[in-house]
Amino acid sequence: MSKKILLIFLLTILFFSAAVQAEKEIEFWTINLSPQFDDYFLKKIEEFENENPEIKINWEDINFSSINQQLRYRIAEGNIPEVVNLSPQLMASLLEEELLFPISSLEKDFSQYYYPLFWENGYYKGDFFAFPWYVSSKLMAFNQEIFKIAGVNPQNIPKSREEFFNLAEKITAATGVYAIMPQIKIQHEFIEAGIKLFENEDQRNKAAFNTEKAEAIIKRYQNLAEKGVIPKDTLSSGFNIALERYKKNDLAILLTAPQFLKEIGNESDYLKDVTALSIIPTAEEGVINAALMNLVIPKGASHKTEAAEFAHFITSAEAQAEFSDRASVLPSAVISEKENNIEKKDIITKTDQTKSLETEAQKILRSQLSRNKDLTLIHPQADRLIRVMDEQFARAFAGKISASEALNIMEEKWNQILAEEINND
Amino acid sequence: MIKKLNLFILLIFLIMFFYSISTASTAAYYQPDNYRKSLLEIRDVERSLNELNNNLLKAKSEFKIIPESDIETRLEKLNNLYQKQLQAYQNKEDQQVVDLAKKIINSSNQIKLKTIESKPAQMRGFWLDSGTYAKMGGRAGVQNFLDRAAASEFNVIFPETFYKGLSIIPDNNLFTQDPRFSSWEGDPLEILVEEAKKRNMEVHPWVWVFNENTSGKPGRILTENPDWANKNRKGEIVSYHNSSWLSPARNDVKNFLQRRYIYLVQNYDLDGINLDYIRFPEEYRGSFGYDQATVDKFKEEYNLDPFEIESGSSNFALWNKYRENLITEMVKETSEKLKEIDPELLISADVIPGREEARFRALQNWSLWLENGYLDFVLPMTYTENLFSELSSWIKEDRQLISKPLYAGISVFKLTSDQVIQQIEEINQINPNGLSLFAAAHLTEKDFQELAQGVFSTPAVLPHRDKEKSLKEIQDFILKRLKIIKESGKIENTDLIKIRSYLSRIIENKSKGELNFNSFIKNNNLNLSTEAEKVLKADFNYLQAILRLY
Numbered sequence: 001m002s003k004k005i006l007l008i009f010l011l012t013i014l015f016f017s018a019a020v021q022a023e024k025e026i027e028f029w030t031i032n033l034s035p036q037f038d039d040y041f042l043k044k045i046e047e048f049e050n051e052n053p054e055i056k057i058n059w060e061d062i063n064f065s066s067i068n069q070q071l072r073y074r075i076a077e078g079n080i081p082e083v084v085n086l087s088p089q090l091m092a093s094l095l096e097e098e099l100l101f102p103i104s105s106l107e108k109d110f111s112q113y114y115y116p117l118f119w120e121n122g123y124y125k126g127d128f129f130a131f132p133w134y135v136s137s138k139l140m141a142f143n144q145e146i147f148k149i150a151g152v153n154p155q156n157i158p159k160s161r162e163e164f165f166n167l168a169e170k171i172t173a174a175t176g177v178y179a180i181m182p183q184i185k186i187q188h189e190f191i192e193a194g195i196k197l198f199e200n201e202d203q204r205n206k207a208a209f210n211t212e213k214a215e216a217i218i219k220r221y222q223n224l225a226e227k228g229v230i231p232k233d234t235l236s237s238g239f240n241i242a243l244e245r246y247k248k249n250d251l252a253i254l255l256t257a258p259q260f261l262k263e264i265g266n267e268s269d270y271l272k273d274v275t276a277l278s279i280i281p282t283a284e285e286g287v288i289n290a291a292l293m294n295l296v297i298p299k300g301a302s303h304k305t306e307a308a309e310f311a312h313f314i315t316s317a318e319a320q321a322e323f324s325d326r327a328s329v330l331p332s333a334v335i336s337e338k339e340n341n342i343e344k345k346d347i348i349t350k351t352d353q354t355k356s357l358e359t360e361a362q363k364i365l366r367s368q369l370s371r372n373k374d375l376t377l378i379h380p381q382a383d384r385l386i387r388v389m390d391e392q393f394a395r396a397f398a399g400k401i402s403a404s405e406a407l408n409i410m411e412e413k414w415n416q417i418l419a420e421e422i423n424n425d
Numbered sequence: 426m427i428k429k430l431n432l433f434i435l436l437i438f439l440i441m442f443f444y445s446i447s448t449a450s451t452a453a454y455y456q457p458d459n460y461r462k463s464l465l466e467i468r469d470v471e472r473s474l475n476e477l478n479n480n481l482l483k484a485k486s487e488f489k490i491i492p493e494s495d496i497e498t499r500l501e502k503l504n505n506l507y508q509k510q511l512q513a514y515q516n517k518e519d520q521q522v523v524d525l526a527k528k529i530i531n532s533s534n535q536i537k538l539k540t541i542e543s544k545p546a547q548m549r550g551f552w553l554d555s556g557t558y559a560k561m562g563g564r565a566g567v568q569n570f571l572d573r574a575a576a577s578e579f580n581v582i583f584p585e586t587f588y589k590g591l592s593i594i595p596d597n598n599l600f601t602q603d604p605r606f607s608s609w610e611g612d613p614l615e616i617l618v619e620e621a622k623k624r625n626m627e628v629h630p631w632v633w634v635f636n637e638n639t640s641g642k643p644g645r646i647l648t649e650n651p652d653w654a655n656k657n658r659k660g661e662i663v664s665y666h667n668s669s670w671l672s673p674a675r676n677d678v679k680n681f682l683q684r685r686y687i688y689l690v691q692n693y694d695l696d697g698i699n700l701d702y703i704r705f706p707e708e709y710r711g712s713f714g715y716d717q718a719t720v721d722k723f724k725e726e727y728n729l730d731p732f733e734i735e736s737g738s739s740n741f742a743l744w745n746k747y748r749e750n751l752i753t754e755m756v757k758e759t760s761e762k763l764k765e766i767d768p769e770l771l772i773s774a775d776v777i778p779g780r781e782e783a784r785f786r787a788l789q790n791w792s793l794w795l796e797n798g799y800l801d802f803v804l805p806m807t808y809t810e811n812l813f814s815e816l817s818s819w820i821k822e823d824r825q826l827i828s829k830p831l832y833a834g835i836s837v838f839k840l841t842s843d844q845v846i847q848q849i850e851e852i853n854q855i856n857p858n859g860l861s862l863f864a865a866a867h868l869t870e871k872d873f874q875e876l877a878q879g880v881f882s883t884p885a886v887l888p889h890r891d892k893e894k895s896l897k898e899i900q901d902f903i904l905k906r907l908k909i910i911k912e913s914g915k916i917e918n919t920d921l922i923k924i925r926s927y928l929s930r931i932i933e934n935k936s937k938g939e940l941n942f943n944s945f946i947k948n949n950n951l952n953l954s955t956e957a958e959k960v961l962k963a964d965f966n967y968l969q970a971i972l973r974l975y
Contacts, residue, residue, distance in 0.1 A: 145468075148460040175462055249468050268475060270454040270468065 023054040024303045026310055027081035029071075031293070034061035040326055048313050055306050068093075071298070075099060080300045082307035083314075085133065087293055088121055088376045094298075095124045096380055101297040102127035106308055113317065117373040118332040121292055124378075130294035131311040132332035134323060136257050137290035137372055138280060139364055141264060141357075145274045146252040150174035157278045164281035165220060165229075171252050172229040179229045180253045181242040185289070186393040187386065188375045189217055193283040197377070204379065205422055207414035210407045217283075218396050218403035225397055235394050247271065255280060258361035259328040265357055277360050279368055290372035292332065328358055330365055330372075381417050388413040455511055463519040466526035470507055473533040477503075480540040488909045488960050489542045490902065499536050503529050541850060541879035543578075545902045546886040546895035546971060548832050548859030550581035550804075552631055555593060557865040558584060558613065559605035567613075567620050573870070575624040577877040578884050583699045583861065584617055586630035587685055589638050590645030599688050601645070618694055627887065629697030629773065630689055634682060634755070636702035641667040646681075653678050655705070656716040658732065664706035664713060673705075673751040674719040683759055690766050697771035697801070698763060704752055704789035707777065714748045714788075723747050749788040753799075760799040771801040771889060775834065778805035779819035780827070795829040801889065802829055804861055808836030810844070821855050830889065830974045832859040837867040842875050849880050857967045858888055858974065892975045899971060900932050903964045910961075915954045923949050924961070931968065940969045 033041070045057045060081070062070055068090055074080055086094070094100050103110065104127050111119050114132045122130030144154035150171040158164050168179035187197060190209050199206040224230045233241070243260060245251035247267050254264075265272045282288055295311040297304055313319060320331035377386060389410055396406035454471050457464055477500065484491055506529050513521035551574070561567050574582070586593055592600040593613045606613050614630065621628045635655070638644025641663050647654050654662040655670040662669050671678045686698055706713050714720075720731050727743060734740045760772050777783035780792035783805075794800045805823070807816040820833055833852045837845055845862070852860045862868065888895040907924060910916045931940055942965035945951075946958065953961070 145460065145464070149462055149464060175465065177465070248472065249465055268454070268472065270471065 024306050025056045025058060026083060026303060026307055027058045027060065028310065028314075029067065029081050029084045030059070030061050031064050031067055031085045031087075032061065033085075037323075037327060040323060044314060044319060048310060052306070052309070055303075055310070057310065075298060075300060078300065080298050080302075082297060082301040082303060083311045084296050084298060085293060086130075086296050087291070088130075088374050088378060089382075091122075091130065091294065091296060092376075092378045092380075092382065094296075095129060095378075099299050100129045101299045101301065101304060102129055103131065103297060103308055103311075104128035106305065108308070110308070110312055113312070113333050114315075115332055115334060115370055115372070117287065117370070118292055121374045122294060122296075130296050131308075131315045133293045133295050133315045134320065134327065134329040135290050135292050135332050135369070135372060135374075136259075136329050137288065137365055137368075138255050138257055139361055140253050140255050140278050140280050141246070141261060141275050142253040142278070143246070143249065143271075143274050144276050146171060146175055146177055146249065150252075154276055157281070159281055161281050161283045162220075165224060168224065168229050168253070169227060172227065175252070177249065178231050178245065178251045180224075180255065181231055181234045181237075181245065181251055182255050183239060183242075184221065184235065184393070184397075185375075186218070187377060187389050188289045189283070190214055191375050192287060192289065193217060194286050205418050207411045207418070210411040214407055215403045218393065218406060221397055222399060222403060226399065232398070235390075235397060257328075258358050258365065261357040261361055272357070275357065277357065277364055279364055286371070287373040287375070288368060288371050289375040290330070291376075292374035324362070328362070330362070330369060332369075381421050384417050385414060388417070455514075457514070461514075461517075461519065463514060463522040466522050467510060467514060470510060470526050470529045470533075473530045474500075474503060474507060477533050477537050477540075480537055484540045484542070485913075486956055488906055488913065488915075488957065489540070490905050490909065491540055491542055496536055496539055499532065503533055503536075535878060538846070538875055538878035538880075539882070541846065542853070543880055543883040544853055544857050544885060544967075545883065545898035546888050547853075547857055548581055548830075548861070548887055548889070549579045549881060549885055550583055550629075550832065550859070550861035551579060551868065552861065552864040553582050553584040553617075554864040554866045555585040555588060555603060555605070558593060558617075559603065563609050564611065564616050564620070567616050570865075571617075571620050571624050571626070573873045575626065577873045578881040579626060580885060580887050581627045581629060581696075581861070582617070582621055583629050583631040584614070586614060586689065587632040589633065592685075594689075599685050614689075614693055622694075627696035627890070629699045629771065630693075630695060631699040631701055631775075632686055632689070633701050634703040635671045635673055635678075635705075635752075636668050637671055639666070639668045643669050646671065650677075652717075654716060655713050655719070657712045658715050660715070665708060666706065668706065670702075670706055670713065672716045672718050673748075673755055674716070674722050679755055679758065682755075683762055686759060687762060687766065690763050690770060695767075695770065697773060699804075700756070700759070700772070700774040703756060703774050704777065704783070704787035705748065707787050714744075714751075719748065719751065745788065749784060749790050752788060753790055753793065756794050756799045757797070772799070773802045773804060774800055776803045776805050778807045778816050780823050782819065792823070792827055795827050795831075800829070803831050804834045805831055806834040806836075806863070808834065808839065808863065810836075810839045817851065817855055820852075824856055824970070824974075828973065830858055831856070832861055835860055835862050837862050837864065837872070842869070842872050845872060846875060846880055849876075853880070854963070856970075858970050888971050888975045892971065895971050895975070896932055896935070896968070899964075899968050900928060903928055903961075903968070906960065906964055910957050915957045917952060920949075920951045920953065923951065931972075935972065940965065940972060942966075942969075 028045075030041070041059055045059060049055060049057060067084075067086070071081070071084060071094075091100065103122075110131065111128070118132035118135065119128065121132065122128045142154065147154040151174060152167060152170060158167060171177065171179040187209075190197065193213060195211055195214050196208045198204045199208040221230070225232055225234075231237075231245075239256075239260075242251060242254060243256070243263065246254040247264070261275075261277075264275055280288075295315055297307045297311065301307055315333060317331065317333040317335045320333045321335050323329070324331045376382075379385060392401070392406040392410045392413075395401050396403055401409075455464075455467055481493075481496060481500070485493070506525055510522055510525040510529070513519075513525065557570075561570055584593070587600070590601065591603040593603060593606050594600055595612055596602050609616075618628050637646045643651070643654070643662065647662070647669055653671050653675060655672045656662055657664070664670065671682075673679070689695065690698065715731065723729065723731055723744065726747070729740055729743070731744050734744055756774070763770055763772060774791060774794070776791040777787050777789055780790075783789040783791055791800070791803050795803060805816075805820065807820065809816055820831070824831055833856055835845065835848050835852070840848065849860060886895045886898050904925070907916070907921055911918075911921055927945055942962055946953065951958075
């Protein structure tokens, strides 16, 4: 008899403790961040769980290439993760199919915590769907010695795009070295130069980029390719080729994300010493492209309020400051002076010079964060539209057609695709 | 006056002192006082010498068996030339700077090759594609080509002999000669066999099995025998690699192929036969096998219609197993028939890498073929641009699990000369008993030369031909290694003696069981440095592989 009571007693305890401990489980998906940042996430999750004992976080790291399929599979199954890391591109099709939850419909207003342009990246048909998370953008690393050989003062980097191209020309003419090898995305160039892609942003049924300004941009690139300032294979080669060329002094200026500076530092003492950093001179005082990662909540997820709390916690200024410090990425949340670790690191030690290049890069890139925006084209036909632009720009860049011919074809094909899209609706 | 002189000397001294401090503490590269274009040539030289130095340091730290003093003498000369180049830059002799750069970088690249170790016992093969073969034009061309290959110490050739219904040998009632060989005087295969023998190289004709064309339409065999085609569910005969295939369920197909292989073995003095495309088309879990013969035979045996089997069901597993067995049958029969004619003949196959992956992708159960003795070795086609990833882990795992040798196939066509050598080095780490390069068409004069400088600089015994000698060579190799470790003071004399006697015991007994270097180290309390232990472990693994696989 007493045994039976004991058993019941034990079962009751077990039942209650289980119920108390894991009332709400939140499944959290990241993209390609494990095992590199395990420490960080486990620590953050513990912190959050301590503050919110009724919530349990189950973290999973998923491959970029399969996250879309896996998520769709789980949504179809009804077993849906609560907080999911997605890029704007990955979000696009889910938004169209209305599979994501509008976080602007929650009581709490989260917009105030982030840079406005990043927050706006999550806008779709009147609502906001994403907690902006980490950002990566590029800066320029350049070989000061090659500048000196060309008779250019490496301390004096021009601010405007055109002056920058003139400088590049001068470097190639004097040294025979390629000056720059940009991974040109012509639609981003257009947007950064203030050119609109669509006549009407709400309807998006007609192309608007066929302008003199656009023609001038393409012509300038044609001209730089002809003169050997930009290598002819720049569009077909990946970033790795550019990095290799920079390492071998075959390229004077490398446009790079900060995480690759480590490789430059490790290459040789020479390269570490002669490399200096700067922001990339821009076309106008407008937006600058940067790749953004978001956290979203799928529509069918349970515990949406708690999920939002956790997503906000991970994307908070404090958490992002720490993460950007570790991962060589930039924060999308506005960081106060107090949380800004970078400024405190002004003292550069001799033994950790490569880290200092990265720290320097962070400082430089943070200074332009308020102008950063993810310029990924979000449109049901985005793949086709971009392919048209890439193809025609590549032909113009190779000198096969003129800049205006390229723009005419781009415009014509865009209007065709956009008309099809409307007919399909 | 004297005071002034003293002061002057002191000043000079001070300048020299500070100069020496500054050069010692700053990085090892030239600090110019003016900037001219030819400075970039100096940087190229510095980069090249740096790389050479790093390679040499690494080779030394790994106790590599390389011509070290030769390398160091030549490196010293290059450093002098570099100093001369700096002088020329200071004197504004820019052309001299450019000329010296060319000279230094050229020889630095040559010396770099010598920092790579050459293994004493391994198969070093290449596939000789019919196009390259035909271009040789006759005996003189063959001699020329084989001289080059022999200088790079290759020891096996896989000449493409029967492909797409054509052959390199002259017409007879079984074969139609590829017109590209029509101008040859004499039988191309006979010439190759003769010339290879003179150079101590083996010849294993490479023959196509079930694939019969690669141009998106039926080839010669299927044009003559349309019923022989393998098909997918929709009845199409062209697979996604644009190739067309023969049905493995048909006895007439198998006979047709086997008669030709038998002819080759009966009429030429061959060391082996290399079977290619002995599988289903490479599409996930065989979308092929829906031709009449394959389907009927399955219906007969299992009373099931493959067209009605749902993928993922247990019957589908049965259907896979059945199709896999059709290929296995072909391997078994072919092997039995050929070995009956020549019991010494070595039969090999070119296979999809990864023993499980191969079954999954092409219904090719090659590990079974090895274990059952149908094959003597396989060549997983580890064709990749980047250094491996899962391919290398498959090789590592498979070679442990299978008691017959496998030799990695390297895709020369995807790689630069440097990358070819890098991949061979990588393979030497994980499978030092051998490899083969695909294919001769892509091997340039430069490739042959560079191989001969370093990674293939010494002759290698073929382990499958002479196990005894291979063991002996590896023993010598390990003794050399021990000597190098000894000279760098990383091993105590007593330990050295223990390892030597352990080594000779193994060689004398040739027993597989005894060789466990890890426990030997433990049991004898050897006091080796980490690097020395790592290198010796690899060497003893190499030895063990020869004992176990041949």
